[in-house]
Amino acid sequence: DTGVSQNPRHKITKRGQNVTFRCDPISEHNRLYWYRQTLGQGPEFLTYFQNEAQLEKSRLLSDRFSAERPKGSFSTLEIQRTEQGDSAMYLCASSQANTIYFGEGSWLTVV
Amino acid sequence: DQQVKQNSPSLSVQEGRISILNCDYTNSMFDYFLWYKKYPAEGPTFLISISSIKDKNEDGRFTVFLNKSAKHLSLHIVPSQPGDSAVYFCAAATGGDYKLSFGAGTTVTVRA
Numbered sequence: 001d002t003g004v005s006q007n008p009r010h011k012i013t014k015r016g017q018n019v020t021f022r023c024d025p026i027s028e029h030n031r032l033y034w035y036r037q038t039l040g041q042g043p044e045f046l047t048y049f050q051n052e053a054q055l056e057k058s059r060l061l062s063d064r065f066s067a068e069r070p071k072g073s074f075s076t077l078e079i080q081r082t083e084q085g086d087s088a089m090y091l092c093a094s095s096q097a098n099t100i101y102f103g104e105g106s107w108l109t110v111v
Numbered sequence: 112d113q114q115v116k117q118n119s120p121s122l123s124v125q126e127g128r129i130s131i132l133n134c135d136y137t138n139s140m141f142d143y144f145l146w147y148k149k150y151p152a153e154g155p156t157f158l159i160s161i162s163s164i165k166d167k168n169e170d171g172r173f174t175v176f177l178n179k180s181a182k183h184l185s186l187h188i189v190p191s192q193p194g195d196s197a198v199y200f201c202a203a204a205t206g207g208d209y210k211l212s213f214g215a216g217t218t219v220t221v222r223a
Contacts, residue, residue, distance in 0.1 A: 004154070031209065042115070042200050042213030043155065056210065091154055098143060098162075100209055102154035 002026060004103035006092050012109045013082055020078045021106045025094030032075050033100065034067055035091040036060065043091055049075060082110045114138045115203050117214035125222050130188040132217050134201030137182065141203040145211065146175060146186045149198045158199075159186070191221045 005024040013019050025032045030051050035043035046065070047057045051072035061067075064082075069075040079086055089105040116135045124130045132146075142163040147155035161168040161175045161184070168175050174187045188195055198218050202211040 006154075033210070035211075040215065042202070042215050043211070045210050045212070048208065048210060055208070093154075095209055098209060099157055099160065100145070100211060101157060102147070104154045105152075107152070 004092055004094050004101055006090075006103040006106050008106060009104065010107045010109075012111060015084060015110055016081055018078060018080045019082060019108060020076055021090050021092075021108075023075045023077070023092030023094075023103060025074070025092070026096075026101060029094035029096045029101075030072070031095045032069055033093040033095075034075070034077050035093065035102075037089045037091060037105070038087075046077075079108070082108075084110045086110050113215075114141075114212045115201055115214040117199075117201055117217050119217050120215070121218045121220070123220045123222060124191050126193060127190045130186075130191045130195065130219055130221070132186040132188075132199050132201070132219070134184050134186075134214055135182060136184075136203050136212075138203070138205070138212070139182070140205045141212075142206070143204045143209065144175070144177060144184050145202045145204075146173070147200045147202060148195075149200060149216070155200055188219075191219075193221050193223060195219060196221045 033048040034046040037043040049069040064080045067077045087110045091105045093102045145160040146158045149155045159173045177184045198216045201214040
């Protein structure tokens with residue numbers, strides 16, 4: 001399978017714990033994006049990378065959120081001190097030109 | 112500030128008929144538009160896109176129409192099939208970064 005891969009697919013964590021999601025983009029895609037989606041809403045942009053450079057961060061991305069793409073390949077999204085409001089699906093996407101492909105998402109439930 | 116709006120939360124259509132999904136946007140800087148289909152617990156799947164230099168793009172059963180003066184686009188699915196039952200998202204982007212702004216989605220149900 002050469003699509004965008006995300007793991008874990010599901011994560012249940014206690015409030016206050018840290019969680020990390022990983023995204024493996026389509027090979028050779030130089031742009032990588034993170035989005036968040038809650039029930040009844042469309043995905044909301046969080047941040048994006050061109051190769052290893054993080055070019056933009058949404059104001060939705062509080063200081064508890066950090067994303068990296070150390071070698072311009074896979075990316076991680078870490079949420080520190082999780083809160084119940086962080087419960088959502090976290091989507092990763094990648095693109096080479098003007099078509100953006102999404103992974104299957106990582107569901108986070110904070111209890 | 113919702114820059115992309117899908118004002119119909121749901122649409123029910125009979126199998127074989129046409130499904131028409133609508134999307135409005137407010138940001139005149141948007142120059143690229145996409146439609147995605149999403150099943151529950153899965154990520155969005157790309158369907159079709161259109162650049163602002165065009166007013167129509169067709170791919171198989173899917174056609175997207177863009178009316179820049181009205182800041183409106185629509186997706187036509189002909190003929191509708193049961194497998195088309197899903198949530199459809201309209202998305203828009205500016206310039207070359209392809210950072211997408213999404214609508215809230217329209218749930219399509221195709222009746223046999």
